[in-house]
Amino acid sequence: MSGMVEKRGVGTWLSHAGLILGIAVICFPIWIAFVASTVTQADLVRPPMPLLPGPHLVKNYLEALLSGGDAPVWRMLLNSLVMALGITIGKIVISILSAYAIVYFRFRFRMFFFWLIFMTLMLPVEVRIVPTYEVAANLGLLNSYTGLILPLIASATATFLFRQLFMTIPDELTEAARVDGAGPVRFFIDILLPMSRTNIAALFVILFIYGWNQYLWPLLITTDPSMNTVVMGIKQMLPTGDQTVEWPVIMATALLAMLPPVLVVFAMQRLFVKGLVESEK
């Protein structure tokens, strides 16, 4: 709506000013966290805290990574990475397979299966938390990567997305492949997968963030600190009662915890926007 209308003048400058103000407000918490991660605990406990970075960045981050809270942060980051990748890859694999079956085959109970999957569309684990925990406990999945990953990979969103994508692939292409002699498996590997590349990549970005940011589920399923993920582990580091906490270490951990998903968003911005917009269509 810019274009020809009110192209120049005060309006534009006010817009820039407004945007910069908005960005400043939105970035403020991160700036504060960053500053806090570069100073000493003593600098923080007597308000006001400094607003410019101090000299202790390396020391604080090293302390976080190597000792951290109940478990060293490097260990928690590793757990988070395994969980995020497991959830991402798991969701993509089972979703693309089931979407393929539902779109490209006719079989008994096809629509029934579709609705079974579709009913999980937006049911977050938070809602059915207690019984899901019991199921996971019964299956012996506590304190395991399987337990962290498996219950979170059922998702109708990805299935729905792939279904939509497959519907837009022209029938003639499938027919051409059949005339060329491709059976269902070859068609899937040679034609469908390569044609879904960008969608898979876009979905990967969204799901990685989803997986990395899981909080409640790892909180319940991991009691062994060596299995903690960083997003939940940071909670264990927060002050309880009057015990003193090293805020610089906590803030360093917070920044480390948000770094991977934020980097993914920055590095793959175009795919991220595509993935976001499409997964909500």
Place this chain on the structure above:
Amino acid sequence: MEKRVVFNNRWLPYLLVAPQLLVTLVFFFWPAGQAIYQSAFIPDPFGLSTRFVGFGNFEYLFGNRYYRESFLTTAVFSVLVTVSSMSLALWLAVLADRVIKGSGAYRTLLIWPYAVAPAIAGVLWLFMFNPFTGIIAWMLGQMGYTWNHTLDGGQAMALVVAASAWKQISYNFLFFLAGLQAIPKSVIEAAAIDGASFWRRFWTIVFPLLSPTTFFLLVVNVIYAFFDTFGVIHTITKGGPEQSTTILVYKVFSDGFVGQDLGSSAAQSVVLLVLVTILTVVQFRFIERRVHY
């Protein structure tokens, strides 16, 4: 919408849906069934046996003052998060859409909070508002306003709303910006030629044309506030002080795991299941509409 061309294979399709179906059955339908089943029983104090109470748990639940208050808290919380996050995002999107140069750079700088986990967002805001050491709490103190969200329920609510809305702004911004950019320029230029001022054009033309996006975001934000803000609440207030920030999802957790009241927690799960289903239906109607236009 059906494919004209299909493959014929007796067992392959079942093999393909099996993994997803299995995970869905084990980790979705089994727990959901379990919740519905448990919601009709009360375990004895020693956990050795259970007693069938029918709808007793639900009667108790809705008779319970705290649960009814939790509903109200959730409603207030959702409305505040949705309205504040959406209006800020819309304002920023309108500005970003107005500037010709640099809207890409602004977009880059505004979208990253989406990647921050709710729990981490909670930690960041908790740090700024820590009653004793937080920088903003201190600034407010300097202005003569005492901040202590651990004592003041209103302040606690404000803080969890701020942290939750902050994280959601980028999401809303992206969709509003996309919606604004999809509005044909000719429509706005026509209005400008008709002599409408910027804000008049905005309210009479742009905003109505944006209504599909707005409605969609409304639903998404309510769902977000209902279910995805657990991390914020848990890190900042733990539902307190005095349950003033205990939203429904937090209560399911705290009654089930902290209070060990499994019957009540199961009944709450069932209530949430119903709520989610309603929201899903609303959402799905909308998805269908968008898919078909």
Place this chain on the structure above:
Amino acid sequence: MADIKLEAIRKSYGRAEVIHGIDAEIADGEFIVIVGPSGCGKSTLLRMVAGLETITSGDIRIGGRVVNKLEPRERDIAMVFQNYALYPHMSVFDNMAYGLKIANVPKPEIAERVAEAARMLELEPYLDRKPRQLSGGQRQRVAMGRAIVRKPAVFLFDEPLSNLDAKLRVQMRLEIKALQRKLGITALYVTHDQVEAMTLADRMIVMNAGVAEQIGAPLEVYANPATLFVAGFIGSPPMNVIRQEIRPGRAALAPGAVIGVRPEHIDLVVPGAGLIDFDVGFCEPLGAETLVHGTTDAGDSLVVRIDGETPLPEAGTRIGLEIDPARILTFDPDGRRAGG
């Protein structure tokens, strides 16, 4: 290389039958065009031959072998689709080679066969490109190439030229014909364009509403249409249909029967001197020829094709029409030719 036999082919979707029993014998190396209006079942028939649609009843034989239950790849056919159906993520080379790779043809032979097809179709400079980097005509050639490299017994074409502009269409039409002649491969070609059908076909199958109305060589079908539908569909402008008796004293028409005359078989004479009179509505001068449109007293709209040099008759003039009696075709009320 092979002949094709269609024996009482029927197709139903649920209870609705869309193809009502089609018989045809196609000789080895013949170019057969299936032509008809959209929705007549011509594509369905082709797709049944390809193995992309099941056959409700009847038999399809390719080279003497019943192929009803065979997968497309087992039928020794290749197909060119209307929208080309090129794999968008594969290069031109890979598009052509894909079928051979699946058939486990050795790599050197694949390279050789693709190179040969590329040379024939003048695609050599484009082998590394993706389909989206090609023009419409080039994509069409790649689709052809994909069919050629397979060295199939039968070519199937499903309206392959309808996405091209008029000029390119004429050029590709000639190329397809030449290629098929050169390779000597039996071809089954579906189109709704009667000009394409006339120019390409050794014989054509004119289809309407799931029925083969007539099978024959193009000029034979043109001169001797078996039904009123064929008479109207083949030829442009279509055959004139006259509902009234055209001169007292001639053998009376059965009630409901009609007469058909091609526009080029009518001469203009003075009123009353011909078999019938009509009032000129308007003329379309096309250069080499002129089409004169008019209406008879009984209300039939007729078109007469006259030489382009002849002075144009004015609108509103009454003119007599002389028709060579030998060129008059009579159709029964059910649309079939009377008296055979």
